[in-house]
Amino acid sequence: MADVLHILLPREETGQSYFSHGGKRGLSISVVFTSLATIFVTARIYTRTRLMKRMEPNDWMILIALTFSYVFMGFFIVESLNGMGMHGADIPPPVMLKQMKAFWLTIPFYNAALLCAKASILMQYFRVFPTKRMRVVCWVLIGVLATYGSWAVLSAFLNCIPVAKFWNPTLPGYCINQKGLWFSNASMHIFTDLAILIIPIPALHALELPKRQKIALISIFALGGF
Template sequence: MTTLSTPRGRQALAASIVFTVLATVITTVRIYTRAFLVKQMGADDYVILVSLAFSWVFFGLMVGEAYHGMGEHYALIPAAIYKTQMICFWASVPIYQTSLISTKMSILLQYKRVFSTPRMRLACWILIGFLGVYGTWTIVSAWANCVPLAKFWDPTIPGFCLDKKALWFSNSAIHIITDILILVYPMPVLKSLQLPRKQKFALMAVFALGGFVLITSVLRLKSLLVISNSTDPTYDNVGAAAWSAVECNVAIICACLPGTRAFLSRLLPHIFSTRSNGYRSKTTRPTRTGRSALTGNGNTQVLASVVGGRDKGYDHDHDLEALSPSGSSVTSYTKESKEAFAGIKVTTNVTQERTLHPKITINDDTESTKELVKKHSF
């Protein structure tokens, strides 16, 4: 088969290779973490594999475009090579849409699993339903852009085609809107977590990486504007093809990063691990005005603690260490918040302590005084 490659086409293909391989590596780390470290594969993990598979199909079609005249001026491309390029281009559009839509589905399924508040789950289901309807339309309209289909790569065939410019720009605008929604969804929940500031910022930064998807969507929109007004589409299609590959793979990378926390905690334990040499806890104690320092009657402690998982990344719950002194009668009321990440558990302990001691008579006996101090020192 006769082929025709150009430097511009190979540059776009190189960008696609880099980001597709990077997305594959990050997805592999995520699946390894979820399947072998955390041992809790979910629907979001399987959906991201579907998205990665379509990303590789898109890469294969882009190879066909790059070696069949993409980046070359239309007037210099033989008819047979041009037809092959247009067929690859026609097939790549719905494949790109399928990869991107399934990635967003995976992110929302991950939100639904991690942030299990009723309002968050409802919001996720609403957006999942919208993406299902919109995704079906955008994929079908991309496949059946022209009737008959051959009119897409052979304009001389009788028939009609949808307005490509209107279709491309409306789809791109909806993608940008959904990117913004997905980006801001988890921030209020993450902000309210009772975590150490460093860990909270680290988690928010991981989720905020989804902003790169928004940036690539905007840059792709700019490249679509160029090709939609072009009189030499085979030459000007390079930018749109390259940014499409970057966008769908950056989306996969950003979707996978939160699922790699247990793996990252091994590499960067001071940032991503939920504990350091034991459990971390922040304790708030009320004043003991008007109470004896020895008896401690009616003493109430409010313990707000963050209980971290093991460094291996397991999602098992862990018990707090005993914090009450011996000889005390302790009643604990524990309210457990929702799990923000696998292996992270936020716990608030309200402890009411009542300790009764017999009446002690203080005398001048030195040994008795020493014994008293020894018994009632904490």
């Protein structure tokens, strides 16, 4: 493994590595959770295709989400190997340029992966909670996801005009208030996360089950908050 990293790490002629401790930590966490997602989605698709003999729309949507997460992961690796987590003053301009280009590419695929995963959960609710009220609520949330999701992905690609100004601020042009953009997108992600967690609780509460089983079932759904 060390030999492989020695080949992959970006180095200047001095032999300096820009794979920082912060980059290693961030990359390790991403690799672990992407691997777990792959295992769970593979098990899900195996169950659908081999045992149930059919794929539902929510299964295709989670596959799309996983594909976007792989693309995100590829660019995140490049970002990590080029000084992510280091102080900007300690990174040579050519290395910083690679990092910022990779960072620019991670943002839309990160948003797309999250949005597709949330849409998959809402589509799953159609089957688990087949009531008219639940379907209306889910469709409203899917509409919210589609609206703000389109903005999140489009603004990630075009938050600077020309786009090269994102990684080269000295160029003439214009950039959206990036901090405001990221906070607004984060707020919408948190809002939709909470909504997806909350909307099945009334239906679960109405089930005619012993209290302990009902609490256990609600707790299982609440695990999605993590």
